[in-house]
Amino acid sequence: MEQTLLGFINTLRQHDVRISTSETLDALQTADVIGYSNQQLLRDALAASLTKTRDEKALFHQCFDLYFLAKGERHSEQQQTKTESPHPSQFELPDAVAGDAAVQNALSAPMVQAALEGNNDAVAMAIEEAAEGISLDNVRFNTQKGIFRRRLAEAAGTGQFDRAIDALKAIDSEELAGPIEWLEQQRYVLDMAARDAVEHQLLLNANAAGRAIQQQMLRNTRLSALEHYHLKQLPTLIRALAKKLATRHRQRRRVDRRGKLDMAKTLRRNLAYGGVPFHTYWKQKRKDQPKLVVLCDVSGSVSTYARFLLLFLYSLTDVMPRIRSF
Incomplete structure (x- = not known):
């Protein structure tokens, strides 16, 4: 079974x-x-x-x-x-x-x-x-x-x-x-x-x-070539794309006292002790919070592209909360 x-x-x-x-x-x-x-x-x-x-x-x-x-x-x-x-x-x-x-x-x-x-x-x-x-x-x-x-x-x-x-x-x-x-x-x-x-x-x-x-x-087709009833299926595809991007870039913004040992800095700071690592130093990853401002043209000629972009930005709020679109 x-x-x-x-x-x-x-x-x-x-x-x-x-x-x-x-x-x-x-x-x-x-x-x-x-x-x-x-x-x-x-x-x-x-x-x-x-x-x-x-x-x-x-x-x-x-x-x-x-x-x-x-x-x-x-x-x-x-x-x-x-x-x-x-x-x-x-x-x-x-x-x-x-x-x-x-x-x-x-x-x-x-x-x-x-x-x-x-x-x-x-x-x-x-x-x-x-x-x-x-x-x-x-x-x-x-x-x-x-x-x-x-x-x-x-x-x-x-x-x-x-x-x-x-x-x-x-x-x-x-x-x-x-x-x-x-x-x-x-x-x-x-x-x-x-x-x-x-x-x-x-x-x-x-x-x-x-x-x-x-x-x-749908992934391999130009947006301008999609029929109207196909556009209703785009949100699901866009959410999957945004989720893939979020999974790839979702990291700790600061890693301290753990992770990968900074060998150069550890050896340099412990020269006074004959190279004995009394104090260890770890590599720190600092990732600044991005701020994204998007200006969209919503005229009829590019309405399909603007809709796709706005849906994609809405799905990206899990990764970048500070998103403003106009």
Whole structure:
């Protein structure tokens, strides 16, 4: 379950929910204490551990529903489909065929045996294990559905059903029509489960991937070429740009009695003691508080640029509080 929870946290990060390493460890510890049996309690506990703002809570609940609740509903549908399918007891082979070594070898495959035993959880478990093996989290676009579905189905075990079907067809007996049809139906159930898993993961990732592509496009497009409805998306992009600048330049304005030792000054001031550093001196960083005054032309010809600049300055108040714009 830890890998599932880590995958969920990675999905939250893709949806711009800020989660640090310490918060990830807190979430894992919270899940160990709360347990996974009570889903509502787990949801509230993880929300308290991983979110900090109202917008992040809304994104958290949306992703949680897609990642856990929808996944549970999909597994229930798979079990219902298998319940409605012909019972494994109807899979009967003639005595002459049952002793065939090739047939027995094909029918002994894990997925085929699970289907014959009526194990309704085998498909869900095989899909979950195969999804980790092929990195299903990397699916981002609708054009990738086909290749990820094929990879996931093959990793889950559709090839095992294909070999069993080919082994029975090679005997060429009308008495095997029923068992072959039953095996084909079980293969179809596994293939549909792979399709649903890919579409489910695409729902989680597509919005985040599409938003990232759109933001990249906005960064590389001239402001004069942007349409009016794109301008409404600029504040989010500007805040991210200002936050990046703030993170890069947010330093202590004065560092004293700590930090990097000033070797030249320490040795020079301790010459009277034979070079023994009785008194240490530390390098001090002095960063003056900048004052920024901006004059903006707000005529119609440059209104787009002025709006961008004013929004950017407003977002910079976290770094430079003394900003005046006219």
